[in-house]
Amino acid sequence: MPACLFPGSFDPLTNGHLDLIARLSALYGEVVVCVMQNLAKKSLFSTEDRLSLIRQACKGRIPHVRAVSYPGFTVEAAKKEGCAVMARGLRSALDYEYETQLALVNRHLAPGVETIFLPADPALSAVSSSFIREIHALGGDVSALVPECVLHALQALKV
Amino acid sequence: MPACLFPGSFDPLTNGHLDLIARLSALYGEVVVCVMQNLAKKSLFSTEDRLSLIRQACKGRIPHVRAVSYPGFTVEAAKKEGCAVMARGLRSALDYEYETQLALVNRHLAPGVETIFLPADPALSAVSSSFIREIHALGGDVSALVPECVLHALQALKV
């Protein structure tokens, strides 16, 4: 059974991400969740915290998941981890436009790595990491949008 | 290695379809190309001819391909053929909108079957079966858009 890379910033992990990881886990021998390190962008959680939250959220619930981080291109991460496939979720036509351009660029950079798209669960399609960060910053309740461990980590940040 | 269903009408098979079949063949143990029989829609080629053209075009070029036909839902075809995944190509945001709705309906009909999308090769993104049929009807040259066996079959239709 082949392995699949699921790259992202996961800042923080959402219930939308978890749904995609669970669906990929049913299709692939291993799902390598890969936290991309973007030094140019200020993040809410450190790379280490994001990896830890992904591991806590999947443990005992979703099998065959491994969390790693990588500083460069997603396609290089895919090659290093032995994944011929990278998966991305699509929540809207806007996502489609952006992700397709990215997939074409990646195909140019690494012709042997294929990008596949999964339609996001529509009930979770409004749950983006950036909305979570905004709601959290304004003191809103995100308990229905993120795994429990992420909720606790957000509450700890507040202090 | 799991199998993947690639459903469509393939009326006729295009170079865009062939590119997707080849890419799927690199990712899955078997690609089951499934000609959906839509009795309500008038077709250019019979189901039998379409199956034969798919087999001729893939033979000796793309490994692990099997061509079948089915009269009902694509998800039923997937279950019957033992495929946990159905693949569809996306050529535009318009395709995305339609295919996502279809994927959600299929998920309702058969929760265990997942739909994945592959971005079409942009150089082939204008090659749809319906454009091929229109160009052919007006006597235009489609030799760069379809496999050789389809070109011959179109020329034979003309007589």
Added chain:
Amino acid sequence: MPACLFPGSFDPLTNGHLDLIARLSALYGEVVVCVMQNLAKKSLFSTEDRLSLIRQACKGRIPHVRAVSYPGFTVEAAKKEGCAVMARGLRSALDYEYETQLALVNRHLAPGVETIFLPADPALSAVSSSFIREIHALGGDVSALVPECVLHALQALKV
């Protein structure tokens, strides 16, 4: 409290329609659900049956709903029923494009009638009447997508 027209073909009424009617009922003094008669298009249910199914589905569940039918323009129906507002649900960017053009044409035909859009519940966004008709025609299960009275009416059609 003003009244609102909710026009459509409702062939048949879906759970997506019902969700919109309930939400409109919370905002307006009366929701006039208006079955538009399109003689050019072949329908599954007669206008009378569609009206009857809307009434059955709303009765005792959604207050302030009245079902009517009209043979001409939706804006004329709005004026006849005393509605300054017509409401339409949006399920996708594709819907947006079409509905906006229609709203602009209607504004030209009747400047005093405003069209408002409500975002469809994403969990119901794949539930269109045409998908229901297709699934039903192929013998699929639509019990989770339509009200119970519509399910019975579909089953009665089969005989």
Added chain:
Amino acid sequence: MPACLFPGSFDPLTNGHLDLIARLSALYGEVVVCVMQNLAKKSLFSTEDRLSLIRQACKGRIPHVRAVSYPGFTVEAAKKEGCAVMARGLRSALDYEYETQLALVNRHLAPGVETIFLPADPALSAVSSSFIREIHALGGDVSALVPECVLHALQALKV
């Protein structure tokens, strides 16, 4: 000054078409308005009537316009009329998607003919020929949406 082909069905000519013809007339030495003959599609006006209405509407108002008809591909019409450019208006993202696919197919059929797009005047963006036909069929007023000669021709059809 080069010539430009403006192809379409013009069934009937609208104020949106006229706006584009006038803008093209300011940019090109000649605007060849080309009525494409599509035998498969039932039309409201005959090819001859459409040509006559285009000529009447432009006469004395928009200079350098010539109206022709053609039975085949638009690119063949462009080559026959000595036009290196074909122009199309875009009213929406939906138009963009369809027109881009068509332009790519045409580029394949005739590499020397370029397609350019002009953004439609937004105030006229809801004025499509198909909406005009629908409104007319239901007895609605289209006097603000079409040139006067088209209005008279529509009224004459009614009798």
Added chain:
Amino acid sequence: MPACLFPGSFDPLTNGHLDLIARLSALYGEVVVCVMQNLAKKSLFSTEDRLSLIRQACKGRIPHVRAVSYPGFTVEAAKKEGCAVMARGLRSALDYEYETQLALVNRHLAPGVETIFLPADPALSAVSSSFIREIHALGGDVSALVPECVLHALQALKV
């Protein structure tokens, strides 16, 4: 007659905003124009100036308008002001995508508050506050795009 919240940054108020406020004023007993305070984003006008310009522009022209400001979520402003409805204008499919995600997030945060969309007047659809700010910064003429009081305020800024 119920009240409606019309939230935005209004930095500055445009003729597109004014058109929407006038149309909402015809549909609701009161339109509460709510200047959202976003401390993270640098603004051209202060909150107080924006409120003052909204009041000046509507005074004597559009009835039932009240201007307020709020530092948190739009849904909280809606609840505080007793509005069961928030209205937003849609100028493009891009707007649709963004506004729909926002509406779904708001629905999660406050299930009792509904978001409705109005199609922008296409003749005003290019008039965004950010374009006004850009044109103003480059010394361009915005007199046809904003109310007179905003024009004067922009000119005063320049000094």
Added chain:
Amino acid sequence: MPACLFPGSFDPLTNGHLDLIARLSALYGEVVVCVMQNLAKKSLFSTEDRLSLIRQACKGRIPHVRAVSYPGFTVEAAKKEGCAVMARGLRSALDYEYETQLALVNRHLAPGVETIFLPADPALSAVSSSFIREIHALGGDVSALVPECVLHALQALKV
């Protein structure tokens, strides 16, 4: 033969830009490639370097090209250079949305200057300047995406 302005930031020039310049050169007496100076945005190359790279890339390959720079509005550059037309490439529906809004604003600022769109070559549609900058920053290979002189300039930047 009229002249055409092709405005952009060209930071850096890509093969996608070059394809559009060559196609415009076949349609117009002169193509004025105009580097817009945006002081607010940090750039990779200076305006002078960008002009120099455009001249090197076109020299001896694409006739009738002139490269200029301008600090203000694109429409003012068009008027100053005697161009009645500005051309922009469209790579996606997202591009369409943004470029149409810009064209409408420009039409307001200078009614006599028309914007035309050309569909980007789909094989080059993923080649944006911002992707080039990102790939370069991460040390990726862009040799197939930019002209040779730009490749050398990027490599010189690295040192």
